[in-house]
Amino acid sequence: xxxxxxxxxxxxxxxxxxxxxxxxxxxxxxxxxxxxxxxxxxxxxxxxxxxxxxxxxxxxxxxxxxxxxxxxxxxxxxxxxxxxxxxxxxxxxxxxxxxxxxxx
Numbered sequence: 001x002x003x004x005x006x007x008x009x010x011x012x013x014x015x016x017x018x019x020x021x022x023x024x025x026x027x028x029x030x031x032x033x034x035x036x037x038x039x040x041x042x043x044x045x046x047x048x049x050x051x052x053x054x055x056x057x058x059x060x061x062x063x064x065x066x067x068x069x070x071x072x073x074x075x076x077x078x079x080x081x082x083x084x085x086x087x088x089x090x091x092x093x094x095x096x097x098x099x100x101x102x103x104x
Contacts, residue, residue, distance in 0.1 A: 003038075003091035006056040006071040012082035014049035020081060024054055024074075031070055036060040050082070 012020060021042060028040045038057040045051035056071060067075070067088055075086040 001059050001061065003057070003059050005089045005091075006058065006068055007085075007087050007089065008054045008056075008071060008075050008078065009085040010052045010054075010078050010082055011048075011084075012050045012052065016081055017044070017050050017052060020052055020078065023077075024052070027074060031056075034070065037070075 010020065021044070024042050028042075031037055031040070036058045038059050040054060040056045043053040043055065045053075054074065056068070058068065065088070067086055071086060071088075075084055078084055
């Protein structure tokens, strides 16, 4: 099983933030039951009003190297509100044979 996260980040005007967040909540509710969908979370920047991030977590059988159809739809809808960034991140497998150490 491949675990990955799709991150859609929007920088918009502070007065637009509440309506965008409500739209994202409605969208998350609508995508429940989509094959491979695990969960989604909405984050707002702690110090910059209008900076919003949607994280959609997926678990799929096949390797994913591009954005989902749902992610593309969300990004397309949000792009009119400001600066948008849409990325896909793959979960790095961690097991006894693939242990990574970070030293400082």
